[in-house]
Amino acid sequence: MAAIETTSDSLLALDIGAITTRALFFDVVNGRYRFVAAGSAPTTASAPYHNVLEGAHMAIDDLQRITGRRLLADDSTVIIPAASPGEGVDGMVTTLSAGAPVKAIIIGLLEDVSVASARRLVESIPARLVDTFTLSDRRGVETRLDTLLRLRPHLVIVTGGTEQGASASISRLLEPLRLALRLMPQEERPQIVFAGNSALQERISAIFEDTAQVWLAPNVRPALDEEQIVAAHTILARALREHYIHSLNGLGELDTWSGGVTMPSVTAQGRMVRFLSLDDPSKGVLSMDLGASSATLTAAFQGHLYPAAYADLGLGPQAAGLTRGDPYALLLPWLTLPLEADAVRDYVFNKPLQPASIPLTAEETAIEYAMARYALRQATLRMLHGMYAQNERRAPESLPPVEPIIVTGSVFTQTANLGRTLLTALDGLQPTGITTILLDRYNLTTALGAAASLNPTLAVQAMDSTMFIRLALVVTPLSTARLGTPILKVQLTDNESGETIKGDVKQGGLAVLPLAPGRRGTLRLQPLYRTDIGLGAGHKAAYEVSGSALGIVIDARGRPLHLHKDMARRQEMYKKWLWHLGH
């Protein structure tokens, strides 16, 4: 057997979130790479520090305290490579979700073709699309020039022209940008990503040669019926790194320590999810990070990645976008307690004023988790819309089968109430089939995605199930039966004790079969009335299953989730479900 090649042994992964900066340490333990410990500190991108380095130092300091390992030299730089046992690290990577979302403008030919693909490319990073210039745009050159100068985008994505397609039109569309760049001060010029007809790359580079940095990406729409987002996303991630190095003080230094391995969290997460999806071709993998700055979902199916980051759905400064409408009306389906409308509205409006604040009362906890459900649901629907945009049929409202689902984000990781975490994830994501829900308490998926570019072996070895809290194995039986009708017979036998639990699950219900972590069991599922557990209508199954924090959860509440129209009844159901999950 060939020896495993590694380029780096111990690794420090720095994850700079909008609220928290984490320092994660990986090393070889008993011949295998392992996650060892995590330190954390508040992110210091904004006042009074205005420098992410401060938070990074504090997080690494915390990590030093926990591990007893000296990582910072006397001059406050990270000791790379490891100088002696117990001192320094061999490599470092940085991931980033801090910093204001970038303002983006799309310049493309056809609204329904290349521009539609460019929109999905913009949705793959935490960005705010502020305008779009297309061929059908009636605004003149002067108006578009003035718009560019007024909006001052950080990023311009230029698309258009299938391969061997249009070329003259896209050059004409670029005239306002060419003029605007000459009028903008150098430090305010946007990053330009060209993801159109590759035959035009040389010409595009020449147009902007003296005025801006152009990133040449593969054509996001190489043919009318073909879209390729991921290859362009990789280039876009580099442009984003460049933007943040210039706009976030201290990031340049961290990037130097990281040997240039600095990437947006969504990109790093996507790399890991894509890798995991190659393991089982029959199912995809999904990772979800609901943070203060954005809601990020990355799904991959047999290596095909769908990255999505929605900056307007972050739970912090944007309050999940709820202040644009009536927060009470939008959250009502997701509230687990009866609350005054004004109390809900006031909480949501106060959230952006104190984005890091933590709910303490039962009422505020209910609102916070309703916000999380709402944000996740919106993010899921948008991602599905993007995933199925190329298909003629309407996008489904439920996820296709994935295994596993990895969840992270402070709303999930800072609570010890795993039942509430699971129910929030199920309500927001609404998975189908049979899937394991894993809780990534330290956002290790992101760290390892970035680490893979430095040390692929570390990423593979360290990414084992012990890194995560195994929340539950979730079975979602789908049936058209009336509410209250038994739709699934279940039987779980503990392989060690032989103890058996069995029963019927009714349509609209949520059942829990406990099987503690470390235990093994046999799960038998017998659908009734052509109920589908993801194997086809009426197909029964038996599985060897592993125990988890909440055991086996049968979610028979329907897809999309059937919530009772009557508020009191709905909240009564929530109470019951949370009780089932041990709340």
Next chain:
Amino acid sequence: MSGLATASYILPLTLIRRERAFPIQGRVMVRQGETVNPQTVVAEADLAPEHILLNVAAALGVPPQKAASLLQCQEGERLTEGDVIAETPGKLFRKTFRAPVSGTVVMLQGGKVLLRKDKDPIPLRAIYPGTVVDILDDRGVVIENTGALVQAAWGNGRSTYGVVRVVSESADAVLTSDRLDVSLRGAILVGGRCLEEDVFVTAGEISLRGLILGSMPSRLAGAARKAPLPILLTDGFGNLPMNAAAFEFLSTSDGREASVNAHPYNFYRGTRPEVFLPLPSPGKLMPPMPRELSPDDMVKVVTAPYQGQIGYVVRVLSEPHKFSNGIRAAAAVIRFSEDKQTIIPIANLQIIR
């Protein structure tokens, strides 16, 4: 785990340095070291420039290269409407191309002229009285001064300068429109809570300069944003009294001059809405510095069940605390009175002094 808490200062005497700058390039109107008053225009800029692209070659009926040689203006030159931009030679069939509007030539290229229309620039006033200690390229300045500072939770995006008048007898008094009359014209009013939109309407009608409130319901946010005067909430949305530290300070500031910067909290920049009352300092001061939470720090709680209450740090817990709702977080023991203390997440605290 760090005990770093956010800060929202309420300080009777401190040194402030405040950036007053446009997000884009304009023109700075003052010099470093200059003393400015709140009305001083420190910079001006055209925030929404308008350009005209003039195709001289097409208008004169000549090739672009030929047109370039006929141009009679240069980049940076100011033109008045009717000024000659280009002219063909000869007398009998001479063609002249004139500026359609007044403006500045910003680019000459390929027989085309890009003209930026003349517009009245937008002035940026100092708002804070003080000394200009730094010039930020062509965008604005940094002003330094000493005085009292009350930072707040929310602002409606406007700013002003004027004399403080206190109309509320207590921190939780409800400010109603019948308390507002013309004798308050030009004043910055300190009230407790506001529950009705008509307060903003009356405030506009009698030309109040500004409103400093403890709280208001979020349903009034839209109306407050549209109000013609700065409105600032010290404690956020809801039905909360003004926090004791802010009220104690502001209620004893009747008749003093104040700058009100009601620009909303910017999470990414860390800037907060605030009230600044200039006051000479007897000695040299330093701006408040960020620090870890320490025993005896005065803090404000920003969420329920102690929202808006002022307390003192007893100690910072060395490990995360598990709260009754299952959430684990870095926390501190806070004393509200001799016989009342409790544990609160550090994320829910603001150091105020």
